[in-house]
Amino acid sequence: MDNGRNGAGANGLTASSCNVAPVPQSEIAAICERFGNDKHRMLDILHDVQDRYRCIAPSTMDAIASHTDLTRIEVEGVASFYSFLSLTPKGRVTIRLCDDIVDRFCGLDDVVAVFEDVLGIKLGETSADGAFSLETTPCIGMCDQAPAAMVNNVMLTSLTPETARTAAEALMAGQAPESLVSDRFNELSAHERAVRMVENNIRHAGAVLLGPVPEDAGLNNAVGMRPSQIINAVEESGLRGCGGAGFTTGRKWRFAASEKLDRHFVICNADEGEPGTFKDRVLLTERPHLLVEGMTIAARAVGAREGILYLRGEYVYLRELLEGVLEERRRRGLLGKDILGVKGFEFDIRLQLGAGAYICGEEGALISSCEGLPGEPKTRPPFPVSRGYLGYPTVVNNVETFCHAARILDQGAKWFHAMGTEGSHGTKLFSVCGDCLNPGIYELPYGHSVWELLEMVGGTDAAAVQVGGPSGTMIGRDSFHRKLTFDDLATGGAIIIFNGQRNILEIVEYYMSFFVHESCGYCTPCRVGNVFLQKAIQKFQKGLANPEDIDYLKDLSGTIIETSRCGLGMTSPNPILSTLKNFPLVYSAVSKPSKDGIRDTFDIQSAIDGARKIAKRRSYIFDKDFTQ
Amino acid sequence: MSGTEKETGFTFTIDGVEIKAHAGQTIMEAADAAGVYIPRLCDHEGLRHQGSCRVCTVKAGGRSVAACTQPAAPGQAVENETPHLTKMRRDLVEMLFHEGNHLCPICEASGNCELQAMAYRLDMTEATKFPYLEPCRALDASHPDIALDTNRCISCGRCIRASQDVDGKGVFGYVGRGIHRRVAVNGENLADTDAQVSDHAMSSEVCPVGCIIRKRVGFAVPIGEREFDKGLIGHEIEEKRK
Ligand code: SF4
Ligand code: SF4
Ligand code: SF4
Ligand code: FES
Numbered sequence: 001m002d003n004g005r006n007g008a009g010a011n012g013l014t015a016s017s018c019n020v021a022p023v024p025q026s027e028i029a030a031i032c033e034r035f036g037n038d039k040h041r042m043l044d045i046l047h048d049v050q051d052r053y054r055c056i057a058p059s060t061m062d063a064i065a066s067h068t069d070l071t072r073i074e075v076e077g078v079a080s081f082y083s084f085l086s087l088t089p090k091g092r093v094t095i096r097l098c099d100d101i102v103d104r105f106c107g108l109d110d111v112v113a114v115f116e117d118v119l120g121i122k123l124g125e126t127s128a129d130g131a132f133s134l135e136t137t138p139c140i141g142m143c144d145q146a147p148a149a150m151v152n153n154v155m156l157t158s159l160t161p162e163t164a165r166t167a168a169e170a171l172m173a174g175q176a177p178e179s180l181v182s183d184r185f186n187e188l189s190a191h192e193r194a195v196r197m198v199e200n201n202i203r204h205a206g207a208v209l210l211g212p213v214p215e216d217a218g219l220n221n222a223v224g225m226r227p228s229q230i231i232n233a234v235e236e237s238g239l240r241g242c243g244g245a246g247f248t249t250g251r252k253w254r255f256a257a258s259e260k261l262d263r264h265f266v267i268c269n270a271d272e273g274e275p276g277t278f279k280d281r282v283l284l285t286e287r288p289h290l291l292v293e294g295m296t297i298a299a300r301a302v303g304a305r306e307g308i309l310y311l312r313g314e315y316v317y318l319r320e321l322l323e324g325v326l327e328e329r330r331r332r333g334l335l336g337k338d339i340l341g342v343k344g345f346e347f348d349i350r351l352q353l354g355a356g357a358y359i360c361g362e363e364g365a366l367i368s369s370c371e372g373l374p375g376e377p378k379t380r381p382p383f384p385v386s387r388g389y390l391g392y393p394t395v396v397n398n399v400e401t402f403c404h405a406a407r408i409l410d411q412g413a414k415w416f417h418a419m420g421t422e423g424s425h426g427t428k429l430f431s432v433c434g435d436c437l438n439p440g441i442y443e444l445p446y447g448h449s450v451w452e453l454l455e456m457v458g459g460t461d462a463a464a465v466q467v468g469g470p471s472g473t474m475i476g477r478d479s480f481h482r483k484l485t486f487d488d489l490a491t492g493g494a495i496i497i498f499n500g501q502r503n504i505l506e507i508v509e510y511y512m513s514f515f516v517h518e519s520c521g522y523c524t525p526c527r528v529g530n531v532f533l534q535k536a537i538q539k540f541q542k543g544l545a546n547p548e549d550i551d552y553l554k555d556l557s558g559t560i561i562e563t564s565r566c567g568l569g570m571t572s573p574n575p576i577l578s579t580l581k582n583f584p585l586v587y588s589a590v591s592k593p594s595k596d597g598i599r600d601t602f603d604i605q606s607a608i609d610g611a612r613k614i615a616k617r618r619s620y621i622f623d624k625d626f627t628q
Numbered sequence: 629m630s631g632t633e634k635e636t637g638f639t640f641t642i643d644g645v646e647i648k649a650h651a652g653q654t655i656m657e658a659a660d661a662a663g664v665y666i667p668r669l670c671d672h673e674g675l676r677h678q679g680s681c682r683v684c685t686v687k688a689g690g691r692s693v694a695a696c697t698q699p700a701a702p703g704q705a706v707e708n709e710t711p712h713l714t715k716m717r718r719d720l721v722e723m724l725f726h727e728g729n730h731l732c733p734i735c736e737a738s739g740n741c742e743l744q745a746m747a748y749r750l751d752m753t754e755a756t757k758f759p760y761l762e763p764c765r766a767l768d769a770s771h772p773d774i775a776l777d778t779n780r781c782i783s784c785g786r787c788i789r790a791s792q793d794v795d796g797k798g799v800f801g802y803v804g805r806g807i808h809r810r811v812a813v814n815g816e817n818l819a820d821t822d823a824q825v826s827d828h829a830m831s832s833e834v835c836p837v838g839c840i841i842r843k844r845v846g847f848a849v850p851i852g853e854r855e856f857d858k859g860l861i862g863h864e865i866e867e868k869r870k
Contacts, residue, residue, distance in 0.1 A: 058816070071798040071801070071814050072814055072815065073798065073800065073801030073803070073812060073813065073814035073815075074798070074801055076801065076803050076812070077801050077802050077803055080803040080804045080805070081803075081804070081805045357805070359805075374802070374805065375805075379677070379679050379697045381699060516806060516807060517806060518806065519805070519806040519807070520805050520806065520809070521783075521802075521804070521805045521806045521807065521808070521809030522680050522809075523679075523680045523681070523682050524680070524681050524682050524683075524720050524723050524724060524727075524783075525682055525719075525720060525723065527727075527783075527806060527807055527809065528723040528724070528726070528727045528761075528807065529719075529723060531761065531807050532723070532726075532758050532759060535759050552757065556719070559716050559719040559720070562685070562692045562716060563682040563685045563692060563716055563719075563720060564682070565679065565680070565682065565694070
């Protein structure tokens, strides 16, 4: 448990040294050289070092620092921030089991047991011969096919104890992770590889994104327009950011375009990390050209020549596919110089792979990460549209938003504006998972009620629905009439369904542990306060809470929300606050008042347990078993 | 201030008091100049603003913001010393106490410690309700003149910025994330770095608590003459108004 007591976090910080053979300095030099010895490419450098040597040892940090003109502590700051980088050696095959609440409810424990059994190591361990590491990781975006796992860069989905055993035994026998996907892995196209590993589960295709999409129709129109006309069209369409915050896309572009600096950037946020969201995964697999088309249109609108596609580390299995798409578009004159033959229209994109940090979905943290820094949000103001990546005006939108923009330029603002409801125009991708018959992706116009959606997905026996992931709202049956719009239930797309068998407190505790794990730690309320919230929920779970603890939860949540520096801390108490509001009985049922000044919340047995063990005898007064 | 102030100068209010400011100033900078104290821990004169402790949280135009990084704006109404904000700040200070290990009676920073002084100023007089996290971090006494006890560290980062920006060295930095984020040194231990006791980063004013310890000078000032024995933290700023 992350409680601050144990210095050894997921980042292996307690290890002062890394007992691997010294790495040849020339090889580190070559890796740094490949990225121009550019400190802003630190994440790429560290990824390469990690892949190659399975850890980032102190001596390599010294070498990287000297090549990139940084101090060693700066390199260590980056290396120790991201979950997928490690200062201690990981196994040559690292198995990361997705530990989302949905995976837990779908039998994660049994799958873990199988891997532990076959590999002969426990969760969190690396085998003595360095062959395997077994660990868990927060939501990897496969909730519609849980339990799922990452095995190096290979995804395994819909695991059962049987399929887990087959996979583990094959790995033990020395087979490469790729062979778990297909014997002919090398002959498969990047797209074939992706869809063999991961189902798309498109259950309902709407008019905008998942229906038929003509190739580059939006871009063809955009090149004939002035930048201001493009921005007007996007603004008139009513398109708002699809990541959750819902900022008007056209206005964002307008702000960036109005900044008179000589460089502008367009960044795609493909870091969907909100547990329960996986819509971007499907777009990246099935509509990558549409996404790049949207980015190119944005570049034309704001005058950007450089772009970055920030892909979450968990989606590394899509890297090859996306690199291929970028390469193909360069070849076809859709990226690079004089795009579509238009003189002076120049734009290219590099792919930046993340390394396991939910906070990098936050705009400023994402920019920090692209700059080769720890993924910490930036101080606002200034806002990224005026001072973003490397201090230049930067447009950051998510995958779905760029795809929508490309379609708007094709079909026109009116077409898009006419769909949905007032204030929430167009369609939205919903990723539906949990207790329902048909988990997967649904593209629907805004404005459906939760109940309508539940009928569509076969989830009508739901007792609770988490709308918008942990940072969103959990509602009960009495609120299923509410509407999926920005004005009522705003959501980045995650819909997680829980039936009456699920324990709400267990879900809330999981979500708090998620936020504790994913807080960047920059500011006090979020770094420390979330740990306290998690501990308080555990008290309720154990039946040790009293009614004043409900006030404590509300009070502490209020402080965290009001004083946190970024959206993570401003929303992390939501699992608690929304369940307190919508499921009050869950809390009152397990909290009892203290009687006669004796605090029921104090568990004397566990308090004296440590002393009892050290003394190797029982307590005369408190030990229930003493007379036996 | 020069002639340009004429064009860019403006006023705003803090708790109803009119404050002069000029473009580019933060709320805290303007407040300091006007003799209005806004509590702070991670911000320190002469260092880049970080905005991480959140103790300086004020309400500006109805929104809660960090006064040390938020630009002052013309006509803005800022709330500073309200019961609500004092309560938020006390919560934050308590969080910092509970995150680390603080045993004031035996700490050599007692009386000179900004965290302790802030607790007094914010009236932290009742028993705290938060759980103790009781970290156990190794003491670094490798350096001949300096010791580092990060069990009392409040992650303010003042040492990091002082070493980088003032000393031009980079002896300190953050590692890890979340509750495991902490201050570490640029090498195996402090002796392995180019730290010197004469660095600004090691001076008594930079570390607000008792983490960066200069060896052989502890407990030299008798009780009654220590920094915060003379007045509440912030009194020097407030005296400017009198
Ligand atoms: S709110 Fe949390 S995630 Fe955001 S800056 Fe503060 S510590 Fe980092
Ligand atoms: S650092 Fe300050 S608050 Fe902490 S123990 Fe020392 S005097 Fe007390
Ligand atoms: S060592 Fe002192 S100055 Fe440095 S971060 Fe910790 S408390 Fe702040
Ligand atoms: S002083 Fe402003 S956040 Fe610390």
